[in-house]
Amino acid sequence: MSDVDGFSLPTDAFVEILLRLPTTTRRLLRFVCKRWRDTIDERVPDRHVTPKILAFLRESGNAFVFSGDQQEDGRCEQQMWKFWSSGDVDLVGTCNGLLCLRSGAEPSYVPHRRRHDEQRIYSAITVLNPSTYQKIVFTFTLSEIDTGSWRELPAAALNNIIPDADSSFHDTGDVLVTVDGATHWLTARAERVVALDLDDERVVCFEAPPVVKLLKVPEKATCQLTNVHERLGVMVMRQHTPAARVDLWMLEDDGGHRHRRWRSPPRWSRRCSLMEPSIPGDGRWITSPHFTHGEYVLSKREAGGATWLYRHRMGDLTKNDGGEKAQMWPLEGEELMCNSRAGVMTFPFVETTEPLPICPPLEPWEVICFFRLEGSKS
Template sequence: MADEGFRRLPDDVLVQILVLLPTSSRRRFRLVCKQWRDMINERTPERQVGTNVLAFITQQGSCSRALVFDNKDGLRRRHAWMYPCSHGRSKIDLVGTRNGLLCLHEIVMASGNGGSFFSAITVTNPITGETLALPPAPRSWEWEQMRSPGKYSFGYHPTTGRYKVVHIPCGRRQAVDALQVFTLGDDTAWREVPVATRPGATYNLACEPISVDGRTYWLDAFSLRVMALDLEDERVASFAAPPAAWRPGPIPADAGWKLTNVHGRLGVVVAAETARVEVWVLDGGGALPQWSRRHDIAVEVAAAATFGCCIAAPQLTHGGCILRASRDPMRDWSAYRGWGRRRLHWHKVGSLTGGGGQLRAVKEREVVMREEESDGDLKTFAYVETVEPVPSNHGCASARRL
């Protein structure tokens, strides 16, 4: 790439060309040669783009909403996008966000118990309106795959600059023999990636997968190990879960065992006790990854009894804050609509030093959401407003929404 034509260009001209490219493209051009790497590092520093909190509310058979809040005070609504369901028995979930792109998953369940389903994956940039519809992931004739869409994750590798959608199909006894991967801009069909490095791998259905820093992670159902797919070489590895996971006793479903994003690293939230939540962060993703306990948060017993101890996921942190998603107790059982209104809180906390100690929430504020917006399942994501194009794939349906 760095041929004689580029060598004749003055450095100032080449820099002016590079600054016009998206940040993700400049990262890839650092690999051309040492001259380009030094020039990009020194003369085209990445712009400090503010990261906002995106709250995604999923409503069955109705309309899902993506609410983006200002990154300065966290209270002012910056964007509000609506994604209506195509069917009364469907729901739209947000799989993940990367560089301003949103990956949406709509599933339409058939009537009756244990029926089949229709599943659709789209990747969109809500700022430009550009949308790419992916082909359906193939299914086997196993009963488990016929009645369940499996789990999806949306990842981005910072070195290769490739976006990948990962599908985790679940077989008998939650077995995961192979993953299905779709690379935006390259693939026209889903590719099968065998889980050859760990035969007998399974998937914990209660813990959503997550893609962080070029890897897709999920939790093994029976061995309490974390599985990791490298999005560059597409190899699967595994390592032990944090020590807190081995504590005896049941873990409250609303509080524990969630894979989260903690300042760009993999985090695991574990409810050690009814009124205590631990946050462990993965330090290093090499052959010997290590866990460090980053937060040890006390939760009021009264709040835990009213669904108030729910830790937000998959995005747990924003700046120096931890996100907490509470749920109002129902006052009228006859008006059941998803166990009450959801609320999103920001807690200002610090970090543990030396792996010990306990933190208190010294400051809290609630993100303002209208009542009709907060009725449903709530997830949190990091969002950066960009005009990053959606990589096009030959053979995939693309469209531009006005």
């Protein structure tokens, strides 16, 4: 079995090897040659990877990862990692299997910080500058070059496109959603979505779902951007007695590049509605900033300083069934976790074994670190 090409495996056998490699490695292998790229795209696309659920408790600085499989007692297997001894830590995001944490304090535990020694391309993570908290966005990119870099978005770029009255962030605008190569946030009255293209730093602005205007947000409802299967969504939340209602709107995908999409008016469609009995201070709520975690939608309940986390299987919400998606009443689901600390954020998470970048020098106002979860720390 010799060949001019040294790699003479039949496709089926090659696929067996690919299936045993982490997604991150598979992505790099697409660079090797066209045959490899085509095989990876056709046979082991990224959709095959089922993300785990990662819950981060701000108050205690602990991260929990739940695997999808249930144990014999019906509970999900979970692993715990401790990052900070004190509170005041945000998990900014997960990307490429890494956790990006932000804190005003020095980390008490910094596992496995390694030199960035291979060709790796990381997605960008965008954070608000907490000292000014308006208009300014920093993006932080880990590229194949071994230094990360901060970029401050010029305020002028934003002033030109957003009317003054609407120029600040929406109340719940601490949720920045990065999908499709752009970071999005809602304007003050939640009438528009601002999108910062992380590639060329162009800023565009487009209409939020029409329902937002009708409801006179934020008086009667709250809005929040969310990530639905890596597409942009808006949650519109309304309190009615005796129930709270959440409508999920999703930006239609026209299949084109984002620049092209932004030239035409955005098309929003309502994908599902969730109901929950409204008991003041004790209802369940959708977790942020991701609406979907694989097939699941997560909800949380916080009462008396404790946190409960539930999951409910919803399937693929990107499939449009004419807005007739089943309404859920109440927002039920199996219990994933009960913890005595509050402030839970949830992310989909895919483990990786790739090397970590070194933390670049950062602004004095905060510490940003990238972590990989390795081995159980519980």
